Amino acid sequence: MQKIGIRHEDKTQWERRIPLVPDQIKMLIEKHGIPIAVQSSGQRAFTADEIASSGAELVESLAECPVILGVKEVPANRFEAGKTYMFFSHTIKGQTYNMPMLKRMMELGCSLLDYERIVDDQGRRLVFFGEYAGLAGMIDTLWSYGQRLAVEGVTSALSSLKPAHQYATLADAERHIVEVGEAVRSEPSGSSLAPIVCGFSGYGRVSQGAQQIFDLLNPKVIEPGQLGDLSTGDVFCKVVFKECDMVEPIDANKSFELQDYYKNPQGYRGVFEQYLPHLSMLVNCIYWEPKYPRLVTKDAISKLYGESVSPKLKVIGDISCDPDGSIEITTHATNPGNPVYVYDVKRQEAVDGFEGDGPVIMAVDILPTELPRESSAAFGEALEDLIPALAATPAPEQFADWDLPGPLKSAVILHRGQLTPDYAYLSKHL
Numbered sequence: 001m002q003k004i005g006i007r008h009e010d011k012t013q014w015e016r017r018i019p020l021v022p023d024q025i026k027m028l029i030e031k032h033g034i035p036i037a038v039q040s041s042g043q044r045a046f047t048a049d050e051i052a053s054s055g056a057e058l059v060e061s062l063a064e065c066p067v068i069l070g071v072k073e074v075p076a077n078r079f080e081a082g083k084t085y086m087f088f089s090h091t092i093k094g095q096t097y098n099m100p101m102l103k104r105m106m107e108l109g110c111s112l113l114d115y116e117r118i119v120d121d122q123g124r125r126l127v128f129f130g131e132y133a134g135l136a137g138m139i140d141t142l143w144s145y146g147q148r149l150a151v152e153g154v155t156s157a158l159s160s161l162k163p164a165h166q167y168a169t170l171a172d173a174e175r176h177i178v179e180v181g182e183a184v185r186s187e188p189s190g191s192s193l194a195p196i197v198c199g200f201s202g203y204g205r206v207s208q209g210a211q212q213i214f215d216l217l218n219p220k221v222i223e224p225g226q227l228g229d230l231s232t233g234d235v236f237c238k239v240v241f242k243e244c245d246m247v248e249p250i251d252a253n254k255s256f257e258l259q260d261y262y263k264n265p266q267g268y269r270g271v272f273e274q275y276l277p278h279l280s281m282l283v284n285c286i287y288w289e290p291k292y293p294r295l296v297t298k299d300a301i302s303k304l305y306g307e308s309v310s311p312k313l314k315v316i317g318d319i320s321c322d323p324d325g326s327i328e329i330t331t332h333a334t335n336p337g338n339p340v341y342v343y344d345v346k347r348q349e350a351v352d353g354f355e356g357d358g359p360v361i362m363a364v365d366i367l368p369t370e371l372p373r374e375s376s377a378a379f380g381e382a383l384e385d386l387i388p389a390l391a392a393t394p395a396p397e398q399f400a401d402w403d404l405p406g407p408l409k410s411a412v413i414l415h416r417g418q419l420t421p422d423y424a425y426l427s428k429h430l
């Protein structure tokens with residue numbers, strides 16, 4: 001068995017996750033006989049004592065480990081020649097900012113497996129943090145909403161909420177949100193704000209995680225077409241937008257067809273602007289590429305804030321977090337230490353904090369690390385069954401001879417420094 005190393009995360013001081021938690025490490029050592037070393041870290045959510053209790057070696061260097069696991073990207077100067085690495089590389093779209101990292105791995109003859117590309121026969125991802133991005137993102141969005149109300153002079157129990165990373169556990173956050181929801185229903189500001197409407201773009205794992213948190217407020221579930229006729233008797237309302245709600249065919253003689261939209265997005269235009277005046281919060285959970293219409297444009301937000309002294313829309317929780325992407329006013333990603341800014345529509349720029357003439361943008365791009373213990377445990381549970389095969393099978397001379405399970409083999413971007421056939425297209429980005 002090859003020795004597995006788990007590196008400390010060094011992309012940001014806020015990254016506290018680990019790809020395998022102590023209980024999972026213990027199982028792999030005792031059941032499969034896999035030697036595992038864990039690099040020391042002062043910021044990881046699991047203590048050195050917890051790591052030691054798993055039976056893993058706690059080390060400063062992973063020099064003796066031919067296979068190294070991490071969560072986020074590895075700095076280009078930290079790679080070691082000939083080793084196999086597995087982490088979220090953020091390279092499969094040819095992301096410019098990570099091409100130097102990929103080049104360095106190629107120069108050193110490294111192999112790279114990307115969690116994002118561990119998929120089944122239908123191309124469905126098997127290892128992911130998405131649900132926890134949704135959970136943390138909704139907690140942070142509710143906190144942002146409460147803080148925005150506070151700076152506008154509105155007294156509400158919502159302002160007592162905290163960002164996700166300030167709760168000891170997810171359960172603590174959930175309990176507090178339930179309490180706040182009950183308090184809002186009984187306070188004068190609750191009726192004056194009602195209905196507090198949260199819109200969710202998308203319906204996948206990220207959206208489901210976000211909805212799980214908002215559902216703690218016991219909202220009334222409505223359809224997009226009902227937004228213009230809501231009763232103030234419902235304090236909290238939830239609406240989920242699908243593709244057919246967000247876009248329409250440019251050709252008035254055509255009807256919306258989902259597969260046609262995916263294949264021919266240039267034949268569709270965005271229509272989401274019509275919903276913005278009715279939302280208190282928008283939580284963005286969609287996958288987006290430039291070929292698709294934007295969800296929220298700068299023009300739409302400028303119009304919204306130009307027509308009203310105090311628009312209903314206070315916060316956009318951009319969990320998808322594509323700067324200058326589906327939410328055009330998401331100018332940059334943020335971190336848990338400085339998670340929000342206001343997009344000032346007059347200045348057309350981001351202003352840190354909650355005050356300004358425009359909506360608050362929550363754009364933390366490492367949301368699952370705000371719930372590091374729970375998200376790491378769920379991630380490792382999906383990953384642990386694949387580790388024995390990876391430990392047992394060193395990268396051979398030829399990629400075709402690498403006897404890995406299908407989901408793992410589909411994730412191999414580099415084999416001994418060479419792009420594998422499925423990822424040869426990345427050469428044009430290098």
